[in-house]
Amino acid sequence: MPTNSGNHKQNAVNVREMIEEKRNSRNISNITEKLIPTILFIIASISVLTTIGIIYTLLSEAIEFFKIVPIWEFFTGTVLKPMSQNPEFGVLPLINGTIISSLIAMLVAGPIGIMSAVYLSEYATDKVRKVLKPLLEVLAGIPTIVYGFFAFTFVTPIIRSIFPEVEATNILSPGIVMGVMIIPMIASLSEDAMTSVPNAMREGSLAMGATKLETTFKVVIPAAFSGIIASFVLGISRAIGETMIVTIASGSSKNFTFDITQSMQTMTAYIVEVSGGEAAAGTTIYYSLYAVALTLFVFTLIMNLLARYVSRKFREEY
């Protein structure tokens, strides 16, 4: 009998322990259940912190710069001589270089990108598209430094052998290469826009006797127009922010000129030149870095917001 009751007692204790244990583990899992969302929220807010960090650093240092160089002088000045004895900080040469290189890039990427998109979405068979599209996207995956090397050691010599008056560093060659780099972006975004045009619209047009070409230009492209424009704007934004190609192939002359055979500096290339030159913190030239970067940031931000606005506002719903 005593052994039996002893057993009984032991069992009872075990069960009680188990209940206790269960309650504890439930408590722990309750705590984790409550903690996890908080931890994840903190992690997710790092991206917001990044934005705040970017805006804060750019603004605070740029304000220091505008205390030394008046903001009006900065945005209207056509002379940029940061290294000279009497330095002048006019940002227009850089904005000019940025706009011209982006324009050249878009003259290459715009037409070719949209023609590729038309071919891929309207003419190519499924088999052909499945081969061509990933191949085209390889272009987008190549590091920009490789494009810079290509522009400097291959494209520039070719241009110079045809037009000897072109300088060793010029804005034309990086502009063209940048265009090639942007082709896949425009092609794939425009193609997405065109593919999302419903087939019923195409068939309606074809049934009326239109050729594929007429259908493409009179039905598909107008219907996909907002997406195509958005892809262009994103392409421009990409070209404005592109750094290594222009840094390597366009040199660092800060002339305010429209001659594409000459060397010009973009905003991005200026940042590389000045920061790589180890500008000591606290000097005017160091602060100018942030003023230029702020201008660049605002340019690309406007472009990105514009792209989103266009594709949302003018999207045709079917």
Add this chain to the structure above:
Amino acid sequence: MNQVNATKMEKRMHARIRKNNILKVVFLLATLFGLAVLAVLLVRVITQGAAWLDWDFITGRLSTSADRAGIMGALLGTVWLMVVVIPVTLIIGVGSAIYLELYAKKGKLQSFIQTNISNLAGVPSIVYGLLGLTIFSRVMGLGNAVLAGGLTLSLLVLPILIVSSQEAIRAVPKYLAEASYGMGATKWQTIKNVVLPASLPSILTGAILSLSRAIGETAPLTVLGIPALLIPFPEGLFDTFTALPMQIYYWTLDSSLVKEYAYLAAATIIVLLVLLFLLNSVAIFIRNKFQQRY
């Protein structure tokens, strides 16, 4: 009564069809243009660099004389960057994606974070360089060490990984999670044991793609002042380093002074492209092998 002039009609029809056929070829040529440039670029790099690419080049130290120069330092630097970028982006990227997809209530806060992420994706990489220079190098005092470069690159590629992880999580069908809830699992248990394993292949694919973006990036590193000089091999997170893209950058710049440097740059580009190719192959392999369709 006017009748349709059959011959005239046919003539016009033929012209329209011919136009269609001609432009079809033009469109095809435009598509092939990008690929032709890609081919020229690759052939050019390989013909210039292949002769210089041997074991001594890969394992050698940096040298001013072109014959003896090697890229082991840059290669190690890139590996060290990956050591920082991989854990940082995975934790922050996947964590943010889980929060946004599974915890955040649909509302102002969630759409604010979402808009913020898509805006960050459009910020030029050089601006991230300035952020890194100010915050990591100057304020935190990391200088141009591996950690400063790695953190800067991590912030740069985070938006890509967050968005791709979100898509991966969204692709997991609801009924899997419902089944888990039905068995009495809590939310976190469901995420840990059901949602994450199901979306892991897609998340890894996105992670590898963002990693390959990070190791090809040059602009932020130039802003941080990463050198390409005769420095000792990096051995830890706080050592000065150089990376493959920086090596290519300096050799390309100096190729107008020393002609051989162009070949060295080309050889380094081959190494970098092979590395990227391998990473992407792994990503494609994972996607094809482990991705389940529900």
